[in-house]
Amino acid sequence: MPLDQITDQAQFDSAIKDHQSTIVIFSAVWSGISEATKRNYENVGSQYSGLYQAWIDIDESPDLAQKYSSNGIPTIIGFKNGAQVEKYIGPQVTEGEAKRFIEKVL
Numbered sequence: 001m002p003l004d005q006i007t008d009q010a011q012f013d014s015a016i017k018d019h020q021s022t023i024v025i026f027s028a029v030w031s032g033i034s035e036a037t038k039r040n041y042e043n044v045g046s047q048y049s050g051l052y053q054a055w056i057d058i059d060e061s062p063d064l065a066q067k068y069s070s071n072g073i074p075t076i077i078g079f080k081n082g083a084q085v086e087k088y089i090g091p092q093v094t095e096g097e098a099k100r101f102i103e104k105v106l
Contacts, residue, residue, distance in 0.1 A: 019052035026075040034074040044098040078105035
């Protein structure tokens with residue numbers, strides 16, 4: 001299932017508030033490794049109920065990238081019950097990497 005794109009703070013806040021477990025991937029469309037990470041999470045994340053996943057384009061939403069300390073791409077942040085519980089900077093292109101991250105957020 002494709003990840004939803006978040007473009008502003010209101011959408012970000014809703015994603016975190018409206019879902020018990022949320023993963024947000026900060027990436028850029030020009031970054032091949034970011035796109036591979038997003039595809040991996042799309043594939044693996046669909047195996048988990050109760051998980052909401054979205055992505056933010058750092059070029060279209062630089063304010064969000066700066067606010068959430070996305071110093072490299074991809075940056076993957078997990079939220080549970082509205083609080084940040086996990087963060088990883090760098091690619092995660094294997095099924096096992098994504099599963100380990102997701103299970104920390106559920």
